[in-house]
Amino acid sequence: MRRAIDWILLIATLAFAAWYWHSHRVELRSTAAIIKIRMKPCSSPVSYYVAGIDPRYGLTEAEFAGILKDAESIWEGLSGLDLLERADGGGDIAVSMVYDVRQESVDRLRKLGFSTDRTAAAYEQLRKRYDSMSAALAPHRARMDARMAAYKRDEAEYNSVIAEYNRIGRATPAQKRIFETVRSRLAREYAGLKRLEAAVNADINTLNALATAMNQMILDLDMNVEQYNREGSAMGVYEEGIYRQDARGRAIELYKYHDRDQLLRLAAHEMGHALGLGHVDDERAVMSALNNGKNFELRPADLAELQRACTPPLRRAFDRLFSRGEEEKPS
Ligand SMILES: [Zn+2]
Secondary structure (H helix, E strand, C coil), X not given: CHHXXXXXXXXXXXXXXXXXXXXXXXXXXHHHHHHHHHHCCCCCCEEEEEXXXXXHHCCXXXXXXXXXXXXXXXXXXXXXXXXXXECCCCCCEEEEECCCHHHHHHHHHHHCCCCCCCCHHHHHHHHHHHHHHHHHHHHHHHHHHHHHHHHHHHHHHHHHHHHHHHHHCCXXXXXXXXXXXXXXXXXXXXXXXXXXXXXXXXXXXXXXXXXXXXHHHHHHCXXXXXXXXXXXXXXXXXXXXXXXXXXXXXXXXXXXXXXXXXXXXXXXXXXXXXXXXXXXXXXXCCCECCCCCCCCCCCHHHHHHHHHHHCCHHHXXXXXXXXXXXXXXXX
């Protein structure tokens, strides 16, 4: 009897373990991978794959893969380490180009012939356009709102008169002709209002796109001005890309494609985060938080940060313990 219970317990435990592995295998694999990277960083290359490119970027998978390959070379060329590798059809890190409101704004403004370069001059040009459009729009909007209110009143009155005649069930042919005239006049007014609304909405969308693009510039150029708070415009802290690591796995999402150089720097920066690097102070470095440098080479600050990220945690703790005395010496 005792033996039978032991067997049942063993089988139940194994069944539970199998079920747990099966239902949590994605999370378990990703956790195992993360633990391995933490314990032995840089010991084997991290693999990445193209998980998706929003078609609105107009970027082919081959072009994107080429940019990622160049970003990989930025890390491997100077360090001499095999840090990253592309793996088709699945790997450690899913890399994708995600389209969001900021890119939409940039595209919209470009179509209208605006420059959205990260320069104070471009910002000034957008600001002037924003102010003049915003001033021109105000009276249009007020007129439209007044016309809409008048239309709503006329429509309600017409509907109540018709309802009254329907209730008594009597209307002379002459009255019917009048109703018909009023109804078609209301329909014409409504169509006119819809055209006006479309024009006003197009201007509102352009204003929102201008506000979003200007908010981006305010952050990029570190300007000391208030952000534009418009309904439908994006505010806050912008990120052109992110690296995330959670139960769903590890992923790099890139949100901005201005030109090849910008995307290359951005991809290299996010790959750096994926390798465990943090931000460094040197503004020209790949791992600068501002990410608006012009160079494509690792700077000494990047290499020092790579060295830190590639040191196993135990070794790091050990080094900290024994170098404490040296660090306190004045240099
Ligand atoms: Zn960053």
